[in-house]
Amino acid sequence: MSMRIVVADDSAVMRKIVIRTLRQAGYGDALIAEASDGSELVDIAVNDNPDLCLSDWNMPVMNGIDALRQIRAQGSTVTFGFVTSEGSDAMRQTAEQAGAAFLIVKPFTAEAFQAALGSVNA
């Protein structure tokens, strides 16, 4: 059964690049859904029960960290990772406390995806 991944980013080009990088990292068979803000991400994560959420941090309507908190508050234990242009220690700590498994900083490589996703067996 194919892995189901949700890619959330307000930038269409970044969603495309993340999906391209997932394929390069060996996740070419994954079924991928896209969300353009945190609110859409919450809807998909809660209703469709995907295997993995990859989310930008800074998005309109609802940002990624608030989306993660809502997803957890609604009982979902989906594996969640950030793909963001910011990677400060404070943000990593905030992400971890909210229940994120990893944080990948832009710009990224396929190897960074392999390492992060491999570490959580996603």
Place this chain on the structure above:
Amino acid sequence: MTTTSDVYVPSAQDLTAIAELVWASYVDGDIVVDESGPILDSAFIATVAIGGEWNGHVLIGTNSVAARRIAAQMFAMEDDEVSDAEIGDALGEMANIVGGNVKALMPEPSVLSLPQVALETRAIYMPGAVQKTQVDLRWEGAPVHISVWEGQTSNGGK
């Protein structure tokens, strides 16, 4: 609040290193320092604001040909296929990534704004902000300008 005088200011070398990393990740061809200081007379400009312990802006500017090519390469499309919206999206994302990497050099805590993009503009004014660092680069024959401005942001934060 940290005073402006004791804050590290990203150097031209910092901005060049960030640009090299971002360009190498998302588009073909090297981006190099251009000592001649190319002039942008009709620029496509993307900015992000950083607000918090340090307040300022990061700006990227390039010309229409390069902006279109950046978008085309990021979307994996032909140059003549990309729309203005796609150019704005791609250039805004470049500013977001460069801005995020600049933010990492600055005092915490702070937040990064969403990008703003102006297509084909002659000038952009940021009241209260002062340019601290500028680097002029060249990519595929086109000028690429990156600068860091310090000063109160009007839209920093969420």
